[in-house]
Amino acid sequence: MSENLTPLLKQYYQIKNRFPDKILFFRMGDFYEMFGQDAERAAPVLGIALTSRTHGKSEKVPLAGVPYHQAEKYLAKLLDAGFKVVICEQTEDPKKAKGLVRREAIEIVTPGTSLYERAEKGTTNFLAGVVFNKEKVGFARLDLSTGEFLIGEAEETGWSETFLSLEPTEVVFPQSQKETIAHFPELSAGRTLSPVEDWKFDFGWAEKNLSEKLGTLNLSGFGVEGKKLAISAAGGVLSYLSENQIQRLEHLRLIRPLADADETTLDFSTLLHLEIFRTPSGDKTNTLFVHLDRTATPQGSRRLGRWLRIPLTNPGKINERLNRVELLVTDHFLRKKLHSLLSEVFDLEKLAAKLGMGKAGPRDLAAIKNSLAILPEIAALLKESGPPLSELLNHFPDLSALFKLFDQALKDAPPLVANQGGIIKSGYSAELDQLHAGISDAKKWIATLQAAERQRTGIPSLKVGYNKVFGYYIEVTTPHKDKVPSDYIRKQTLVNAERFITEELKEKEELILTAEEKIFALEEQLFRELEEKCRPFIPQLLETAEGTALLDAAVALAAVAVDERYIRPEVVAEGETLIEESRHPVLEKVLPKGNLVPNDVSFAPERPIAILTGPNMAGKSTYLRQAGVLFLLAQIGSFVPAKKAKIRVADKIYTRVGASDDILRHRSTFLVEMSEVANILNNATSNSLILLDEIGRGTSTYDGLSIAYSLVEYLAAFPNGAPRTLFATHYHELVELERKLPSVTNLQVEVKEFEHQLIFLHKIIPGGCDRSFGIEVAKLAGVPMKLVERARELLKELESERITLNVPAEQASAPDLSGVKLFFEKVLKLEPDRLTPLEALFLINELKKESQNLTREFGWK
Numbered sequence: 111m112s113e114n115l116t117p118l119l120k121q122y123y124q125i126k127n128r129f130p131d132k133i134l135f136f137r138m139g140d141f142y143e144m145f146g147q148d149a150e151r152a153a154p155v156l157g158i159a160l161t162s163r164t165h166g167k168s169e170k171v172p173l174a175g176v177p178y179h180q181a182e183k184y185l186a187k188l189l190d191a192g193f194k195v196v197i198c199e200q201t202e203d204p205k206k207a208k209g210l211v212r213r214e215a216i217e218i219v220t221p222g223t224s225l226y227e228r229a230e231k232g233t234t235n236f237l238a239g240v241v242f243n244k245e246k247v248g249f250a251r252l253d254l255s256t257g258e259f260l261i262g263e264a265e266e267t268g269w270s271e272t273f274l275s276l277e278p279t280e281v282v283f284p285q286s287q288k289e290t291i292a293h294f295p296e297l298s299a300g301r302t303l304s305p306v307e308d309w310k311f312d313f314g315w316a317e318k319n320l321s322e323k324l325g326t327l328n329l330s331g332f333g334v335e336g337k338k339l340a341i342s343a344a345g346g347v348l349s350y351l352s353e354n355q356i357q358r359l360e361h362l363r364l365i366r367p368l369a370d371a372d373e374t375t376l377d378f379s380t381l382l383h384l385e386i387f388r389t390p391s392g393d394k395t396n397t398l399f400v401h402l403d404r405t406a407t408p409q410g411s412r413r414l415g416r417w418l419r420i421p422l423t424n425p426g427k428i429n430e431r432l433n434r435v436e437l438l439v440t441d442h443f444l445r446k447k448l449h450s451l452l453s454e455v456f457d458l459e460k461l462a463a464k465l466g467m468g469k470a471g472p473r474d475l476a477a478i479k480n481s482l483a484i485l486p487e488i489a490a491l492l493k494e495s496g497p498p499l500s501e502l503l504n505h506f507p508d509l510s511a512l513f514k515l516f517d518q519a520l521k522d523a524p525p526l527v528a529n530q531g532g533i534i535k536s537g538y539s540a541e542l543d544q545l546h547a548g549i550s551d552a553k554k555w556i557a558t559l560q561a562a563e564r565q566r567t568g569i570p571s572l573k574v575g576y577n578k579v580f581g582y583y584i585e586v587t588t589p590h591k592d593k594v595p596s597d598y599i600r601k602q603t604l605v606n607a608e609r610f611i612t613e614e615l616k617e618k619e620e621l622i623l624t625a626e627e628k629i630f631a632l633e634e635q636l637f638r639e640l641e642e643k644c645r646p647f648i649p650q651l652l653e654t655a656e657g658t659a660l661l662d663a664a665v666a667l668a669a670v671a672v673d674e675r676y677i678r679p680e681v682v683a684e685g686e687t688l689i690e691e692s693r694h695p696v697l698e699k700v701l702p703k704g705n706l707v708p709n710d711v712s713f714a715p716e717r718p719i720a721i722l723t724g725p726n727m728a729g730k731s732t733y734l735r736q737a738g739v740l741f742l743l744a745q746i747g748s749f750v751p752a753k754k755a756k757i758r759v760a761d762k763i764y765t766r767v768g769a770s771d772d773i774l775r776h777r778s779t780f781l782v783e784m785s786e787v788a789n790i791l792n793n794a795t796s797n798s799l800i801l802l803d804e805i806g807r808g809t810s811t812y813d814g815l816s817i818a819y820s821l822v823e824y825l826a827a828f829p830n831g832a833p834r835t836l837f838a839t840h841y842h843e844l845v846e847l848e849r850k851l852p853s854v855t856n857l858q859v860e861v862k863e864f865e866h867q868l869i870f871l872h873k874i875i876p877g878g879c880d881r882s883f884g885i886e887v888a889k890l891a892g893v894p895m896k897l898v899e900r901a902r903e904l905l906k907e908l909e910s911e912r913i914t915l916n917v918p919a920e921q922a923s924a925p926d927l928s929g930v931k932l933f934f935e936k937v938l939k940l941e942p943d944r945l946t947p948l949e950a951l952f953l954i955n956e957l958k959k960e961s962q963n964l965t966r967e968f969g970w971k
C-alpha cells in the first residue's frame with residue numbers, strides 16, 4: 111500500500127486485507143461503500159454506477175455504494191451471485207468521534223449462512239459440508255433458518271445425485287480435498303465452494319461440538335450412529351459457521367439421516383425431469399411445486415417442498431396424511447377458516463432461528479406475538495374437529511405465558527431497530543414510565559408557558575415555539591421589544607422578531623432531551639431482556655412452527671384436490687398398480703380446456719416392464735412424467751388427478767432421460783446418461799419405479815440399441831422380480847422383447863395417419879409401434895417437400911437392410927437357422943462354369959452381403 115493513502119483508506123485497507131476473498135461493505139454515513147476491486151466486481155452485479163474518487167495524493171480509487179436502508183436487497187443480489195460479504199459498521203457516534211470514526215467488521219454473510227431473503231421468492235439458503243475418505247463420501251446439510259441438519263453417506267459413484275437434490279447453496283469441504291471435489295464439476299455450477307482447514311472435519315471434534323450445540327450428551331438419540339463420515343461433515347459445517355462469527359445457534363435442534371426408514375429421497379435428475387421445482391430448461395413457474403403450493407405460511411410452503419423431495423414409502427404413514435387431507439377436502443368451512451387463520455401466522459421457524467442466533471429485532475418479536483395471538487383459535491378448531499386433525503395438537507404447545515409477556519411488554523407496531531425507542535408499552539417498567547412522565551410534565555409546562563408569559567409581560571403576540579437547531583424559544587415581535595422582562599436571555603434575532611429563552615425553559619428542554627436519550631437506552635435494555643426471556647421458548651416455538659407447517663401443507667393439498675377435482679388414491683404395499691384415466695397435473699393447466707387426453711397407468715405384477723413406442727411428439731415423455739408425478743403425489747399424501755387409483759408404493763422413483771444438453775451440470779452428455787443408468791442399476795430394487803426416456807440416444811444407433819436392449823434384459827432378470835419400468839424408445843427392435851421375456855409388455859401411443867398427415871391421439875394403448883413417423887413429423891415442421899421425399903426413399907432402402915438382434919440362449923427359443931440353411935442351399939445350387947464373369951461378380955457381392963447379415967444376426971462379428 112502506498113503511504114500516500116488518506117487515513118480513511120488506510121482504515122479501509124486494514125479491515126479489507128483480513129478478507130481478501132470477500133466484498134467489504136464499508137459503512138460511511140448513510141451508505142455502504144465499496145472500494146477498488148470490490149467496487150469493480152460488485153457494481154455490474156448490483157446494477158449500480160461505478161465511479162472513482164481521488165483520495166489525497168493517491169491515485170484514483172474505483173468506488174461504488176449502496177444506501178444503507180436498502181442494504182438487504184443489494185446483499186441478496188451479491189449472495190445470489192455467489193459472493194461473500196463482510197459488513198463493516200461505524201462503531202462510535204460520528205458526532206462524538208475525535209478524528210476518524212471507529213469502524214469494525216461486525217458480520218460475515220455468505221450464500222449458505224445468510225438469513226436474508228433471497229432475491230428469488232421461496233428459496234432457502236442451505237449450507238452443506240462434504241468430506242471423502244477412501245471408500246465413500248459423507249455429507250451434511252444445514253438449514254440455518256430451521257436449525258435442522260440432514261446427513262448422509264454414499265458411495266462415490268452417483269453420490270452427487272443425492273447430494274445435489276438437497277440444493278446446497280454453499281458447500282464446505284476440507285482444503286486438501288480440493289482435487290477430489292474438482293472431479294465433480296456439477297458441484298460448482300451456481301454454487302459457492304468454501305474450502306476450510308482439514309482439522310475442522312475431525313470426527314471427535316465434530317461429535318463433541320454437535321452434542322454441545324444440540325444440548326445432548328452424545329448423538330445416540332438421533333438415529334445417526336455409525337455415520338462417522340457424515341457427522342464429520344456436519345462438524346465441518348459448524349466450524350465454518352463459527353469462522354464466520356455465527357456461534358450462537360440455540361435453535362439447532364435436530365440432526366437426522368437424510369431419509370428415515372419410512373421415507374425415500376428423489377435424486378437430482380428425477381427432480382429435474384419430473385419438473386418438480388424447475389424444468390430442465392430452468393423454468394420455475396410451470397412446475398409441480400408451484401402448482402401445489404397454495405400454502406399460507408412460509409413454513410408450510412417449505413414443508414410441502416420437503417415432502418416432494420422426501421416422499422414417504424410406508425402406506426400407513428401415507429394414509430395418515432391422506433386422512434387429514436380428505437377431511438379438509440370434505441369440510442369446506444374448516445379448510446377455508448384454517449387457511450385464513452394460517453395466513454396471519456408469520457414464519458415462526460425463521461423467527462425462532464433469529465432468536466436463537468441473537469438476531470431478532472423488535473419487529474420480529476411483534477411478529478411472534480401476532481402469530482401467538484392466532485394459535486389458540488387454530489388449536490380450538492383442531493380439537494373440535496377431532497381425529498385425524500386433532501392428532502396435530504401435540505405440535506401446538508401452550509404458549510400463553512409467552513404471549514402474556516409480549517402483550518404486557520411490546521407495543522403494537524414497534525420499529526425495526528432496538529435503539530430508537532417506541533418498543534415498550536407503558537406499565538411494563540416503572541423507571542421507563544417515570545421518564546415518560548417527566549417528559550410529559552415538562553411538555554405540559556411548556557404548553558402552558560405561552561399563556562402565562564403573555565399575561566406576565568402583557569405582550570399579546572408572544573409565542574412559544576420549537577425548532578431543531580435552537581430548541582425551545584419565546585418569540586417576541588420587534589414592536590414589543592421593550593416589554594421583554596430582564597430574565598429573558600436573547601438567543602436569536604430575526605428580521606422583525608427576537609427569540610429568547612429563560613433559565614427554566616432551558617432546564618425543561620434539557621430534561622426532555624436527556625430523558626429521551628435515557629428512554630432509548632432503557633428501552634433497548636428492556637428489549638434485550640425481553641429477548642432473553644423468550645429464548646427458553648425456542649423449542650416450543652419450533653414445535654409450533656412444525657405444527658403450522660404440517661397443517662398448512664395439508665390444507666393446501668386439500669385445496670388443490672378440491673379445485674382440480676382430484677381423488678383419494680388407495681395406497682398399498684403389495685399387488686398391482688392401476689390408475690385409471692389419469693391426467694398430468696401441470697399439463698392439464700397449461701393446455702386449453704378439454705385438450706388433455708387422460709390415460710391409464712398400470713403395472714401388473716407379472717409384467718412390470720413396459721416398452722413404450724410411438725412417433726415423435728405423440729406424448730411418450732409426458733406419459734412417463736405423468737406416471738412419476740402420480741406416484742409422487744400419492745406418496746406425499748396428496749390426492750391425485752385420476753378417475754380411480756390404486757398405487758403400490760415405490761421405494762424409489764428413478765427418472766432418466768437420454769442425453770440432451772446437460773447445461774445445468776456441465777458434463778459430457780453420453781457419460782452422464784450412462785453414469786445415471788449405472789446408478790439406477792446399482793441401487794434400484796424390485797419395488798422401485800424406473801422411468802427411462804430414450805436411454806441410449808446419446809451414442810451411435812447400434813451402440814445405443816444394444817445398450818437399451820441389454821438394459822431391459824438386465825432389469826427383467828432382477829432376482830426378486832423386475833422393477834416397474836416404463837421405457838420410452840424409438841428403437842422399435844425392443845418391441846420384440848415382449849415375445850422373448852415374460853416380464854415385458856408393449857405399449858404405444860395411438861396415432862392416425864391420414865393421407866400422409868399425422869393425427870396425434872395421445873392415447874396410450876397396448877401393442878408396439880414399428881415406425882417412428884419421424885419423416886411425417888419433419889413434414890409437419892415445414893421441412894421442404896423435396897427433402898421429405900428423398901428421406902422417404904432413403905428410409906425404404908435402409909429398412910430393406912434392417913437387422914435383427916440376437917437374444918441370449920436361455921431366453922430365446924431354439925435359434926432360428928433357416929437363414930443359414932437358405933444361404934447354403936443357394937451356394938450348393940451354383941454352377942460356376944455356366945456363369946459369365948460379370949454374373950459371378952454380382953453373385954459374390956450378394957453372398958458377401960448375406961453372410962454379413964447372418965454373422966450379425968448370430969453375433970459372430
Ligand SMILES: Nc1ncnc2c1ncn2[C@@H]1O[C@H](COP(=O)(O)OP(=O)(O)OP(=O)(O)O)[C@@H](O)[C@H]1O
Binds near residue numbers: 728732733872
Ligand atoms: N395426454 C395428452 N393429452 C394432450 N396432449 C398431450 C398429451 N400428452 C402429450 N401431449 C402433447 O404432446 C406434446 C408432445 O409430447 P411428448 O414430448 O411427451 O412427446 P414424445 O412422444 O416424447 O415425443 P419425442 O419422441 O419427440 O420425444 C406435448 O408437449 C403435449 O402438448
Ligand SMILES: [Mg+2]
Binds near residue numbers: 730731732803
Ligand atoms: Mg420424448
